[in-house]
Amino acid sequence: MAKLSILNSPLLLGFDHIERVLDSVAKTSSDGYPPYNIEQRSDNALRISLAVAGFGDEDLQVAIEGNQLVVRGKQVDDGGRVFLHRGIAARQFQRRFVLAEGIDVLGATLENGLLHIDLERPEPASMSRTIEIRAPQRKTRTRIEGSSQS
Secondary structure, three states, X not given: OOOOOOOOOHXXXXXXXXXXXXXXXXXXXXXXXXXXXXXXXXXXEEEEEEEOOOOOHHHEEEEEEOOEEEEEEOOOOOOOOOOOOXXXXXXXXXXXXXXXXOOEEEEEEEEOOEEEEEEEOOOOOOOOOOOOOOOOOOOOOOOOOOOOOO
């Protein structure tokens, strides 16, 4: 069965990139693990917090790949422990977040089972400048010595 594109219109040429981003977001958001919050900390600052109980900082990786923030977690099962009940997930995961243009990742911290990733959108510099107005250059006629001009 052919995939029906929402951007499949002759009037929307050149929007293939947007369609790929939407497909990527749809694929990665289907699994709800690990749960996360996105909080606005100020006008230009955001924080993504992921619940990663049982993961240590050596089990987690935060990377930027293209325009996406990718968080991966993988625990190594030591095999020496015997669980009577295992309710804390110990599976690997990958969570992707699409970053808007200009977003900077400031850093990540692991605190009380929460992985916090701080983001910032720097304020764009004020683009103000004066443009010089130049007059068109006039062609000047030079008189060549020894030539006869009538």
